Amino acid sequence: MDPTVEYLLRLGDNALILGQRVSEWCGHAPALEEDIALANIALDLIGQTQLWLGLAGEIEGQGRNADDLAFLRDVYDFRNSLLVEQPNQDFAVTMMRQFLFDAFSALQLDALTHSKNVEIAAIAAKCHKEALYHLDRSSETVIGLGDGTDISHAKMQNALDRLWVYAGELVSADDLDRTMAKAGVGVDLDALHTPYFETVRATLATATLRVPDTDFAHKGGKSGQRHSEHLGHILTSMQWLQRAYPGAKW
Amino acid sequence: MQTPLSDIWTWLSDVPDPEIPAISLVDLGVIRNVAWDNDTLEVTITPTYAGCPATSIINLDVETALRAKGIDNIRLKRQLAPPWTTDWLSKDAHQKLEAYGIAPPRPAGGPQHCPQCHSAMVEKISQFGSTPCKAQWRCKDCLEPFDYFKCI
Numbered sequence: 001m002d003p004t005v006e007y008l009l010r011l012g013d014n015a016l017i018l019g020q021r022v023s024e025w026c027g028h029a030p031a032l033e034e035d036i037a038l039a040n041i042a043l044d045l046i047g048q049t050q051l052w053l054g055l056a057g058e059i060e061g062q063g064r065n066a067d068d069l070a071f072l073r074d075v076y077d078f079r080n081s082l083l084v085e086q087p088n089q090d091f092a093v094t095m096m097r098q099f100l101f102d103a104f105s106a107l108q109l110d111a112l113t114h115s116k117n118v119e120i121a122a123i124a125a126k127c128h129k130e131a132l133y134h135l136d137r138s139s140e141t142v143i144g145l146g147d148g149t150d151i152s153h154a155k156m157q158n159a160l161d162r163l164w165v166y167a168g169e170l171v172s173a174d175d176l177d178r179t180m181a182k183a184g185v186g187v188d189l190d191a192l193h194t195p196y197f198e199t200v201r202a203t204l205a206t207a208t209l210r211v212p213d214t215d216f217a218h219k220g221g222k223s224g225q226r227h228s229e230h231l232g233h234i235l236t237s238m239q240w241l242q243r244a245y246p247g248a249k250w
Numbered sequence: 251m252q253t254p255l256s257d258i259w260t261w262l263s264d265v266p267d268p269e270i271p272a273i274s275l276v277d278l279g280v281i282r283n284v285a286w287d288n289d290t291l292e293v294t295i296t297p298t299y300a301g302c303p304a305t306s307i308i309n310l311d312v313e314t315a316l317r318a319k320g321i322d323n324i325r326l327k328r329q330l331a332p333p334w335t336t337d338w339l340s341k342d343a344h345q346k347l348e349a350y351g352i353a354p355p356r357p358a359g360g361p362q363h364c365p366q367c368h369s370a371m372v373e374k375i376s377q378f379g380s381t382p383c384k385a386q387w388r389c390k391d392c393l394e395p396f397d398y399f400k401c402i
Contacts, residue, residue, distance in 0.1 A: 036376065122330040129335075133377065
């Protein structure tokens, strides 16, 4: 596969799978305002997906559009990080997952605004503004609930303990990341590693949460080698309509 | 025959935003350019938010309005860069939003006052609201909730 296409799949699939996950809250959030906020964040992410996967399809040149890539690929073709496919569980896990992703996404998109590929740079500039807004909210929520009541603190600590091992993959460079960074198209993830964990640790400290004492990181999502069992279930629900009624339109 | 571009701009400033009809698409700042390419009118439109569902309706409304004026050859061009910003809202838009009950965006962050009773005692309920471009606030004096057009 063209490395640029594969790289765009990583960007698009992160936004798509997280957008799908977050949209599962629609109608179920603990408060109306949170319901609306989560639905809006999911909407932003799906919008970003359309841009990334749309460009991936164009560069690939096989006539696949963003919808085809979203609805007609199977698990092993997805290139999202493991973090975003983790189940919602409770509101604490959902918001911790969002925070760990937003902190990364804001840095990644900011760096991508300097991409030599002008279309990638334009999409990144557009999405970066939205990512900063999401990060504002998820940071505030993590701090508010972490440094909140005994119960909310315990739930946020549980969420962090559960998700911490999925943060590392986001900023761990592999061969494709390095190739794309070298070409001036992608982001130098090695350079994002430190700022990412600094941002995350600073917010978690304000939230009075204890960062797990391990550097271990589950990997295999963005390379497509080893997704968790959850991704198949997401695709089953997300792709059902296009699989059962190929080409169905609104 | 090429209609003067100033007429095109006038026509487009009569096309309301589909979600906030108090302001026009020109007020919203999403129409970035209009230009003739021989007998084809090219309209450059930028989305507000990447996932805003109004984007496709905006495209349709622009096309419908121009066809109604007798322009048959229309090409809509999507432009992402530079990304849309609330700085592009017209001066009129700020007044129209406020009169409509939506607090206009302010770079300082947060509404200046309640669009209903003008009290400055306002508080944020949520960073998000009924459309991607708005947040929910509440007035602590008249107790009315209201939309704030968030700054981006």
